[in-house]
Amino acid sequence: MNGLDGYLTISALLFAVGLYGVLTRRNAIALLMGVELMINAANINFLAFWRCLYFNSSEPQIFVLIGITIAAAEAAIGLALILNVYRDFGNIEVSHINELNG
Amino acid sequence: MGQSLQSVALMGLGAVVLLSGVLVVQSRNLVHAGYWLLPCFLGVAGLYGLLDASFFFAVQIMLYAGAILVLILFALMLTRDVMNPHIPQNNRWTIPAAVLCLVVGILLVYSVGHSENPSPSAPFHYDITRQIGEALIGKYVLPFEAATLLLLAALVGAVVLARTDRNLPDTAQTAGIASDQGLGMPSPVVEKSSSDPNEIRQEHP
Numbered sequence: 001m002n003g004l005d006g007y008l009t010i011s012a013l014l015f016a017v018g019l020y021g022v023l024t025r026r027n028a029i030a031l032l033m034g035v036e037l038m039i040n041a042a043n044i045n046f047l048a049f050w051r052c053l054y055f056n057s058s059e060p061q062i063f064v065l066i067g068i069t070i071a072a073a074e075a076a077i078g079l080a081l082i083l084n085v086y087r088d089f090g091n092i093e094v095s096h097i098n099e100l101n102g
Numbered sequence: 103m104g105q106s107l108q109s110v111a112l113m114g115l116g117a118v119v120l121l122s123g124v125l126v127v128q129s130r131n132l133v134h135a136g137y138w139l140l141p142c143f144l145g146v147a148g149l150y151g152l153l154d155a156s157f158f159f160a161v162q163i164m165l166y167a168g169a170i171l172v173l174i175l176f177a178l179m180l181t182r183d184v185m186n187p188h189i190p191q192n193n194r195w196t197i198p199a200a201v202l203c204l205v206v207g208i209l210l211v212y213s214v215g216h217s218e219n220p221s222p223s224a225p226f227h228y229d230i231t232r233q234i235g236e237a238l239i240g241k242y243v244l245p246f247e248a249a250t251l252l253l254l255a256a257l258v259g260a261v262v263l264a265r266t267d268r269n270l271p272d273t274a275q276t277a278g279i280a281s282d283q284g285l286g287m288p289s290p291v292v293e294k295s296s297s298d299p300n301e302i303r304q305e306h307p
Contacts, residue, residue: 003221006109007149008214010116014123016207021127023199024192029177030132033139036170037123040146043158051153052220058237062245064158065234068165069249073256075170079177080263086181095193 007048015041028082028092032075039071111152119145130191136175143167157231 014037021034043064050060086092122141129135147162238246 003219005214005219006112006116007153009211010112010119010149012210012214013116013120013207015210016203017120017123017127019206020199020203023202024196025127026191026193027132029174029181030127030135030191033126033135033174036139036166036174037126037142040143040166044146044149047150047153047155047158051155058233058242061155061158061230061234062237062242065161065238066245066249068161069253072165072170073252075173076256076260077263079173080260082177083180083264090182092181 004048004052007044007052011041011044011048014038014044026093026095028085028094029079031094032078032082036071036075039067043067108152112149115145115148115152118142119149128192132178132191133175135191136171136178139171139174140167143171154228155230157234 018034018037018041021037022031025031025034046060046064046067050057054060082092085097089097119142122138122145125138126135126142129138143162143166147159147167150156150158150162
């Protein structure tokens with residue numbers, strides 16, 4: 001369990017857990033938590049591949065760094081949007097925000 | 103570190119990450135779910151440490167366990183009904199979603215088990231922070247600048263979106279009053295209304 005296998009297994013399971021959160025949660029912020037778990041799983045994968053296979057290249061690290069930056073921007077914008085929706089609708093349950101539903 | 107010790111650490115960190123991840127998606131109290139993100143992120147930081155990625159160990163703790171977690175907790179506490187354990191926080195698709203995620207997880211783990219399994223190469227004495235820094239100002243300067251631009255736009259966008267008074271004329275008016283007061287020579291019209299700044303907002307909502 002020490003090699004690439006262990007890391008990939010952990011990140012695959014973490015991804016599945018995050019997917020479950022995204023599929024089942026009703027609250028938009030809890031949905032965002034599931035997305036964060038999935039992003040973390042992807043980052044573990046990148047760094048595991050870098051350490052075990054592409055040891056001398058810096059591409060995986062740049063990928064992870066830019067990915068973390070984008071995750072931070074996504075969290076800031078997402079939470080600002082959610083607060084706005086909360087102000088307009090009074091709650092942030094994703095199934096209730098259906099004004100554009102045809 | 104010996105190989106066996108390393109695999110014990112890997113399994114322990116994996117257990118911490120997965121257990122707290124399950125609690126994050128399963129807690130009825132969303133504030134508890136937010137707090138369970140902390141061991142999850144710290145466990146991921148530990149995995150980065152095991153992978154000799156010291157820079158990302160620090161970044162994970164500062165950015166995820168520090169910034170993003172605090173942001174999520176603040177947003178949770180600013181909205182209603184998240185602490186009430188009697189309100190179900192999961193929708194009615196729980197069982198189909200669990201089956202789907204189980205299938206996805208099993209497929210991923212199965213495909214991991216059927217690929218080659220190289221171990222981390224021998225211990226290395228590489229300065230990965232230096233390596234990243236040189237790559238960022240050399241070959242990857244363009245993605246780096248794009249990321250900085252994205253962060254700037256995200257910051258400005260978040261501030262604009264989360265502002266309370268989005269009524270533009272109203273904002274201009276209050277801003278004008280503020281600057282006049284700052285100069286110490288308010289015009290008569292402004293002086294009359296500046297006695298109660300909240301009153302203006304109620305007049306022009």
